Amino acid sequence: MQHTHTDAAHAVKTSPTLADWIFILIVLSILAVVTKLGHDAYLEAMNTENSKKNGEELAAWMTEAGTARFKKDFEHTACAGGKPPAKVAANENAAPEENIDAPAAEGTWGACFNYLMTSTDFKDMINPFFNEPPKFIAACSPDDDSLMGAIVLEKMVATPPGSAVPVINSQLMDSDPIDQKMQLRVSVCDKGSYAIKIAEFEF
Numbered sequence: 001m002q003h004t005h006t007d008a009a010h011a012v013k014t015s016p017t018l019a020d021w022i023f024i025l026i027v028l029s030i031l032a033v034v035t036k037l038g039h040d041a042y043l044e045a046m047n048t049e050n051s052k053k054n055g056e057e058l059a060a061w062m063t064e065a066g067t068a069r070f071k072k073d074f075e076h077t078a079c080a081g082g083k084p085p086a087k088v089a090a091n092e093n094a095a096p097e098e099n100i101d102a103p104a105a106e107g108t109w110g111a112c113f114n115y116l117m118t119s120t121d122f123k124d125m126i127n128p129f130f131n132e133p134p135k136f137i138a139a140c141s142p143d144d145d146s147l148m149g150a151i152v153l154e155k156m157v158a159t160p161p162g163s164a165v166p167v168i169n170s171q172l173m174d175s176d177p178i179d180q181k182m183q184l185r186v187s188v189c190d191k192g193s194y195a196i197k198i199a200e201f202e203f
Helices: 001-008 018-066 107-121
Strands: 150-160 167-171 183-191 197-201
Touching: 018 150, 018 183, 018 197
Parallel strands: none
Antiparallel strands: 150 167, 150 183, 183 197
């Protein structure tokens, strides 16, 4: 009987100690942080993929339009080729800055772009990073977080044979004429505002 009492007195305690609880809390905290980082990384990857999809859809539409926009029956007349840009008369009585918002001239990229963003499915295009229409910018820059999901649309102009640089790239501007065939490139800015090239095509 005395021997049984001694064994009970020296029995090992199985309830968690303070150190055990601290360890458990640390492990749970680490799991929560890892889960959140994984979820954030997933969302950023999906946003980048959806931004690429925006660029791919734009490139696909313009590539297809480039094969038909010089035909007489081309339905998207604002983006049709072969028509020299029309001149838009400025208001002589208005200050120079008041003419900035004048309607884009027919036969220019500005008129075509306005048509795309108001009268086609592109009017519903959304930048997934900010849940708003994407910006069309001159270039991506990792120093500017506001450019995530933005679209870069460049014209590619060949230089004369023998030039050090075979092609000069520049942003496609509203005033640029689209009456002739053009070589273009579409890129999008990823989660770090670095450029991802989508496609080069003839428009």
